[in-house]
Every structure is written in structure tokens, then in C-alpha cells.
Amino acid sequence: MLPRHVTIADLLLAIDAAARGFAILPRHVPNPELPDGTLNRLSDNPNDVQRGYALTVRELEVLRLLAEGASNKVIARRLGISFHTAKFHVASIAAKLDATGRTDAVAQAVRLGLILL
Incomplete structure (x- = not known):
């Protein structure tokens, strides 16, 4: 609805x-x-997306760039955010997906159907 x-x-x-x-x-x-x-x-945050793991719209953008193999520096540049903010988003995604790192986060996201490769 x-x-x-x-x-x-x-x-x-x-x-x-x-x-x-x-x-x-x-x-x-x-x-x-x-x-x-x-x-x-x-x-209550309008940027939250309820997809089982409550990734925000920005985190989904970062996740898609991670799947492309982008570094934190490239993610920051492409999204117009600071390097530290990009690094924070990557850590947040890994924590929400219970992943051990960026590669595992992408693998978990694919398994959950959050992104397609």
C-alpha cells in the first residue's frame, strides 16, 4: 500500500x-x-527502504558501487560525498548485512536479492 x-x-x-x-x-x-x-x-526516516535489512537509499547506491568494485575514494567522488562518509556507509552496510567486509557485503546482498550482478 x-x-x-x-x-x-x-x-x-x-x-x-x-x-x-x-x-x-x-x-x-x-x-x-x-x-x-x-x-x-x-x-520514520523517508530515506529508509524496508528490504529486510533497512538499508537506506544512499546505502543501496553505495552497495551498487561496491558491486562494481569501486573503492571508497571512487564511491565518494561518484556520489559527491567525503571519503569518510563513504567509509562510514560501507561499514554500516557490512554491519547491517552481518558481513565480514566489503566483498562479503556484496555477496550477502546478492544472496538476499538486494542487488543483481
């Missing part, structure tokens, strides 16, 4: 998520129970 005023970017993400079998729920649903019995708290 999406509101009428949804942005094109959010609509495309919702379509992609639904195609992968994820449920699209309104943000105001407190602690929804997912089909596998786990609970996932929806964020």
Missing part, C-alpha cells in the same frame, strides 16, 4: 521490492509482523 503522493523513486523501489516478494506497508504500522514470523520496525 503506497500513498498517492509517493515519489517516482519510492514507487520504483516499491515495485522492485514487491517483485522480490517483500511486503509494502505504510510507515504508520507499528511493529508489523512479517510472513516469516520476524518483526521489523519501520523507520
Whole structure:
């Protein structure tokens, strides 16, 4: 269920998520129970994408660049952010995906259907 005023970017993400079998729920649903019995708290942050691991839109952009083999320096340049911010995003992605490093994060993301190679 999406509101009428949804942005094109959010609509495309919702379509992609639904195609992968994820449920699209309104943000105001407190602690929804997912089909596998786990609970996932929806964020109030409009940049959050509920794809099982709550990666933000920016983290998904960084993840796609990681999959291309980009270094933190290249990620920073391509996204117009600082090197330290890029490094923070990579660490955040690895933590959310329970990965041991950037390569493992990409492998986990592929297994979860978050990115395609």
C-alpha cells in the first residue's frame, strides 16, 4: 500500500521490492509482523527502504558501487560525498548485512536479492 503522493523513486523501489516478494506497508504500522514470523520496525526516516535489512537509499547506491568494485575514494567522488562518509556507509552496510567486509557485503546482498550482478 503506497500513498498517492509517493515519489517516482519510492514507487520504483516499491515495485522492485514487491517483485522480490517483500511486503509494502505504510510507515504508520507499528511493529508489523512479517510472513516469516520476524518483526521489523519501520523507520520514520523517508530515506529508509524496508528490504529486510533497512538499508537506506544512499546505502543501496553505495552497495551498487561496491558491486562494481569501486573503492571508497571512487564511491565518494561518484556520489559527491567525503571519503569518510563513504567509509562510514560501507561499514554500516557490512554491519547491517552481518558481513565480514566489503566483498562479503556484496555477496550477502546478492544472496538476499538486494542487488543483481
